[in-house]
Amino acid sequence: MVQKKDRYGNYKKRASRISLRLDKRSEHGPCDIIGDVHGCADELFELLEKLGYVNEKGCYTHPQGRRAVFLGDLCDRGPRNVDVLRAVMAMVEAKAALCVVGNHDDKLMRWLMGRNVQLTHGLENTAAELLRESGDFREKVRGFLSGLVSHYILDDGKLVVAHAGIKENLQGIDTVWVRKFCLYGEVTGEVDQYGFPIRKDWANEYRGRATVVYGHTPGPEPVIKNNTYCIDTACVFGGKLTALRYPELELVSVPARRVYSEPPESLAAIMP
Numbered sequence: 001m002v003q004k005k006d007r008y009g010n011y012k013k014r015a016s017r018i019s020l021r022l023d024k025r026s027e028h029g030p031c032d033i034i035g036d037v038h039g040c041a042d043e044l045f046e047l048l049e050k051l052g053y054v055n056e057k058g059c060y061t062h063p064q065g066r067r068a069v070f071l072g073d074l075c076d077r078g079p080r081n082v083d084v085l086r087a088v089m090a091m092v093e094a095k096a097a098l099c100v101v102g103n104h105d106d107k108l109m110r111w112l113m114g115r116n117v118q119l120t121h122g123l124e125n126t127a128a129e130l131l132r133e134s135g136d137f138r139e140k141v142r143g144f145l146s147g148l149v150s151h152y153i154l155d156d157g158k159l160v161v162a163h164a165g166i167k168e169n170l171q172g173i174d175t176v177w178v179r180k181f182c183l184y185g186e187v188t189g190e191v192d193q194y195g196f197p198i199r200k201d202w203a204n205e206y207r208g209r210a211t212v213v214y215g216h217t218p219g220p221e222p223v224i225k226n227n228t229y230c231i232d233t234a235c236v237f238g239g240k241l242t243a244l245r246y247p248e249l250e251l252v253s254v255p256a257r258r259v260y261s262e263p264p265e266s267l268a269a270i271m272p
Helices: 041-050 081-093 103-112 123-131 135-146 176-184
Strands: 031-034 054-056 059-061 067-070 097-099 151-154 159-162 186-191 197-200 211-214 223-225 228-230 240-246 250-255
Touching: 041 054, 041 081, 041 240, 041 250, 059 081, 081 097, 081 123, 081 135, 103 123, 103 135, 103 176, 123 135, 211 240
Parallel strands: 031 067, 067 097, 159 211, 211 228
Antiparallel strands: 031 240, 054 059, 151 159, 186 197, 223 228, 240 250
């Protein structure tokens, strides 16, 4: 059977293709989608409290039943990576939050599995913190990270969350290639003068029905285009930590308390 394309050239997605692991269409919200935390625990807790969450015995919950949705990159570069991991793991376990995997989380998982990965880009900070914890806790973190999916489809297909975003024709597909897209976005295979992958802006061509909320690409302000929201506002680089309230589509932020990691020159040039 030949799969039909829509008028934008994207393959039309059939409901039967949605992987059960990614299918949260019955979750209608309301929720609060939170961008890249990168170990900034003080800002995370401040943002959760600003959104109305209450800390009860180490677990943040919302009295009105709202859930947090984390876009991944929980750790690396910031000062309190273990505290962020503990908080998010507790919220997910209590069903007060969902979380998708980010590229930094994926690399941390591979390190915890004993793979040969370079302790760079802030992973050295997270690794040092975790080595001061018990082996049981490290195993708990490994299990948590290994269970994170690439993206979720929520609210009858009206909302999709992924760390680096996702094209319409990939939504609902659970493969290694789609996971890679969700982790890194669309890249050219080349690197810039600072050693970072050169990325294509997939959101420029997005015409999907679902609102896509993602992070991964830091900037001084959220970027809204074509029914997509990029809410990585560079908290660890001295920017702010941002959440998108859904279905209200209201942006809520708290400023970084300081610069925890020097931004690359390409980002520093546009930071306030």
